[in-house]
Amino acid sequence: MIVLFTDFGLAGPYTGQVTAVLHQRAPEIPVIPLFADAPTEQPKPSSYLLAAYGAWFPAGTVLLCVVDPGVGSERRAVVIEAEGRIYVGPDNGLFDIVMRRASDPRLWEIIWHPGPLSPSFHGRDLFAPVAARLALGAPIAELAQPAADESGERGWPDDLAEIVYIDHYGNAMTGLRGALLTPETRLVAAGRQLALAATFSAVPRGEAFWYINSNGLAEIAVNGGRAAPTLGLEIGSKIRIEA
Amino acid sequence: MIVLFTDFGLAGPYTGQVTAVLHQRAPEIPVIPLFADAPTEQPKPSSYLLAAYGAWFPAGTVLLCVVDPGVGSERRAVVIEAEGRIYVGPDNGLFDIVMRRASDPRLWEIIWHPGPLSPSFHGRDLFAPVAARLALGAPIAELAQPAADESGERGWPDDLAEIVYIDHYGNAMTGLRGALLTPETRLVAAGRQLALAATFSAVPRGEAFWYINSNGLAEIAVNGGRAAPTLGLEIGSKIRIEA
Amino acid sequence: MIVLFTDFGLAGPYTGQVTAVLHQRAPEIPVIPLFADAPTEQPKPSSYLLAAYGAWFPAGTVLLCVVDPGVGSERRAVVIEAEGRIYVGPDNGLFDIVMRRASDPRLWEIIWHPGPLSPSFHGRDLFAPVAARLALGAPIAELAQPAADESGERGWPDDLAEIVYIDHYGNAMTGLRGALLTPETRLVAAGRQLALAATFSAVPRGEAFWYINSNGLAEIAVNGGRAAPTLGLEIGSKIRIEA
Numbered sequence: 001m002i003v004l005f006t007d008f009g010l011a012g013p014y015t016g017q018v019t020a021v022l023h024q025r026a027p028e029i030p031v032i033p034l035f036a037d038a039p040t041e042q043p044k045p046s047s048y049l050l051a052a053y054g055a056w057f058p059a060g061t062v063l064l065c066v067v068d069p070g071v072g073s074e075r076r077a078v079v080i081e082a083e084g085r086i087y088v089g090p091d092n093g094l095f096d097i098v099m100r101r102a103s104d105p106r107l108w109e110i111i112w113h114p115g116p117l118s119p120s121f122h123g124r125d126l127f128a129p130v131a132a133r134l135a136l137g138a139p140i141a142e143l144a145q146p147a148a149d150e151s152g153e154r155g156w157p158d159d160l161a162e163i164v165y166i167d168h169y170g171n172a173m174t175g176l177r178g179a180l181l182t183p184e185t186r187l188v189a190a191g192r193q194l195a196l197a198a199t200f201s202a203v204p205r206g207e208a209f210w211y212i213n214s215n216g217l218a219e220i221a222v223n224g225g226r227a228a229p230t231l232g233l234e235i236g237s238k239i240r241i242e243a
Numbered sequence: 244m245i246v247l248f249t250d251f252g253l254a255g256p257y258t259g260q261v262t263a264v265l266h267q268r269a270p271e272i273p274v275i276p277l278f279a280d281a282p283t284e285q286p287k288p289s290s291y292l293l294a295a296y297g298a299w300f301p302a303g304t305v306l307l308c309v310v311d312p313g314v315g316s317e318r319r320a321v322v323i324e325a326e327g328r329i330y331v332g333p334d335n336g337l338f339d340i341v342m343r344r345a346s347d348p349r350l351w352e353i354i355w356h357p358g359p360l361s362p363s364f365h366g367r368d369l370f371a372p373v374a375a376r377l378a379l380g381a382p383i384a385e386l387a388q389p390a391a392d393e394s395g396e397r398g399w400p401d402d403l404a405e406i407v408y409i410d411h412y413g414n415a416m417t418g419l420r421g422a423l424l425t426p427e428t429r430l431v432a433a434g435r436q437l438a439l440a441a442t443f444s445a446v447p448r449g450e451a452f453w454y455i456n457s458n459g460l461a462e463i464a465v466n467g468g469r470a471a472p473t474l475g476l477e478i479g480s481k482i483r484i485e486a
Numbered sequence: 487m488i489v490l491f492t493d494f495g496l497a498g499p500y501t502g503q504v505t506a507v508l509h510q511r512a513p514e515i516p517v518i519p520l521f522a523d524a525p526t527e528q529p530k531p532s533s534y535l536l537a538a539y540g541a542w543f544p545a546g547t548v549l550l551c552v553v554d555p556g557v558g559s560e561r562r563a564v565v566i567e568a569e570g571r572i573y574v575g576p577d578n579g580l581f582d583i584v585m586r587r588a589s590d591p592r593l594w595e596i597i598w599h600p601g602p603l604s605p606s607f608h609g610r611d612l613f614a615p616v617a618a619r620l621a622l623g624a625p626i627a628e629l630a631q632p633a634a635d636e637s638g639e640r641g642w643p644d645d646l647a648e649i650v651y652i653d654h655y656g657n658a659m660t661g662l663r664g665a666l667l668t669p670e671t672r673l674v675a676a677g678r679q680l681a682l683a684a685t686f687s688a689v690p691r692g693e694a695f696w697y698i699n700s701n702g703l704a705e706i707a708v709n710g711g712r713a714a715p716t717l718g719l720e721i722g723s724k725i726r727i728e729a
Contacts, residue, residue, distance in 0.1 A: 007654070007655075008654060009653070009654030010496050010519075010522070011495065011496050011519075011521065011522040011523035011654075012521060012523060012651075012653045012654050013520055013521055013539055013653075013701070014653075014654070015519075016489070016490075016518050016519050016520035016521070017520070017539075017542065019518050019519075020487065020489070020518045020520075020543065023487065023516045023518065024487070024544070027516070037654075040654075040655065041655070041710070069686070069710065070687055071685070071686065071687075072684070072685030072686060072687050072688075073685070073687035118699075118700035119684060119685045119697075120685065120686070120697070120699060120700050121699075121700035124700065125700070
């Protein structure tokens with residue numbers, strides 16, 4: 001299985017072209033679009049989102065991950081092995097949190113070049129061909145060489161007390177793992193102090209709360225409403241933790 | 244074939260995770276996203292939309308249907324058999340109109356539990372595994388037991404004189420079956436009286452009208468324009484029928 | 487491979503129903519949504535977009551193309567052969583630029599009718615069944631007959647100095663092939679004179695420029711920003727070329 005985690009959008013040409021490359025090069029492998037609306041050109045919040053959602057897939061999954069504002073610059077193209085999964089994409093911090101939470105992660109720099117490379121669409125021209133070959137079972141060493149992990153220079157925190165994603169329902173995901181918070185924790189967002197609830201139906205309609213979402217992130221919601229526009233939250237909004 | 248009828252959105256993680264579960268559990272079965280933008284958390288308009296669009300698929304189709312504002316509460320999880328199709332989802336009215344229009348519908352309550360169940364994402368953790376097994380040919384009786392139809396308590400009408408969906412072109416679908424209206428019927432929407440037209444090109448550019456859409460619903464449109472913003476229509480807007 | 491180029495949107499029912507028809511009639515053929523948000527009901531800008539993006543696919547690809555404001559009127563339904571690819575859709579100019587750039591294009595009028603035809607959804611009821619049969623290898627002559635090319639009457643230019651698409655990042659594609667412009671060319675858009683840059687990272691953050699995108703179109707962008715809302719560009723905005 002090849003999973004797509006990108007900021008490409010679905011309707012326009014980018015997801016389709018990447019999917020076409022994958023189908024041509026690895027015809028038997030299912031391609032699953034997971035996120036096509038990861039935080040646009042923002043590797044930092046995307047990194048916390050990817051760590052939470054990538055870990056849900058079984059070992060053996062190849063994740064093609066493209067949030068790549070530096071495409072065409074000198075940033076490295078990498079493959080990450082972590083907990084039996086393989087991640088392919090740009091080396092701009094997108095994989096920092098995946099690596100930090102893995103027991104024995106490895107980073108490889110891609111050296112194989114499948115053909116002409118457009119300066120603005122490495123997702124289609126480089127990362128998709130690499131992902132296809134890896135999904136078909138090629139050893140990483142045929143395409144890439146071990147390289148130094150430079151994530152220390154970015155120094156991002158283990159958990160991010162910010163909004164990292166607004167979903168289709170208007171719920172606002174934080175970069176905080178819910179399991180690390182206590183049931184008494186209050187999250188303060190946009191000046192509002194919010195308590196934990198187990199489910200939407202546990203609070204009155206119209207009330208804001210936080211809960212641990214189905215992939216383990218602390219998420220801010222309103223029962224029967226849209227939390228993000230109601231509270232004025234967007235990607236990057238800061239959250240304060242009151243234990 | 245497994246058909247998805249949900250309010251999940253496509254770009255975010257929900258449709259992707261459900262699709263991943265289906266591919267893992269029923270690898271050979273095609274998965275078709277039909278609606279990912281059914282009326283958000285509104286089973287009533289969704290029920291009329293589903294009845295019109297579900298009936299278009301051939302017998303044997305499994306429809307995975309999730310518009311589920313009560314996830315995590317006590318609402319039942321059900322399987323419906325109607326006209327040779329199988330519907331899987333929450334028992335909150337979403338299947339009322341499908342059942343009412345079928346000749347010998349049956350309702351089953353799901354009793355099989357495939358594993359750990361997140362309180363907020365039964366679509367992924369329960370309904371998708373059930374749909375996968377049914378699509379592979381498992382008898383419903385292995386997963387569910389016959390149960391009482393409680394739709395009478397909701398008492399929804401046979402047809403709904405409201406807007407139930409706004410499409411990508413700005414056209415506004417009603418919950419009214421066009422075949423039950425006469426060619427002389429006027430639909431009054433947002434204070435405007437609209438006549439039937441056979442096709443878009445049968446009226447002057449910029450003119451509003453109603454027509455019977457390709458799945459049988461009476462739909463309000465503007466030739467060369469966007470009816471919903473032009474007329475001020477949204478999901479839930481009332482329609483008056485003048486015969 | 488069957489590629490979808492439409493203005494249907496993805497979330498609503500249209501792409502899903504067309505995909506269902508294709509899976510039923512040509513079960514083994516992958517279906518790739520390329521654009522579901524081609525310029526709504528605008529064959530002219532869509533034609534330049536299709537010419538740029540369709541040419542990227544290998545010979546043998548069947549492209550199902552539906553931007554069809556005249557559905558239900560007398561416009562012809564056609565099949566185009568161009569450079570080994572097969573295009574299926576309405577004869578309203580959508581294929582004019584594809585044909586003009588091909589060395590020996592052929593136009594056929596569809597005469598096979600697969601069954602009942604709704605007046606408003608030929609994409610599902612006619613074009614998809616035709617595309618499925620062609621993708622399975624049926625000769626075009628079984629479904630269509632040679633017909634006259636009437637594109638001369640429209641007289642559209644070889645390249646279109648207008649915005650033809652706004653992508654998910656807010657970048658604005660023109661209908662101009664970048665290879666026909668010189669590196670010194672300035673594009674004037676919304677009163678702003680823009681110079682060529684090789685990549686996003688070659689200009690300071692916040693600066694607008696034009697570049698040749700990964701499918702050969704001249705495209706207007708802002709490094710780290712969203713060009714279309716920033717500059718006030720939309721589909722149809724005129725571009726002036728200063729050589």
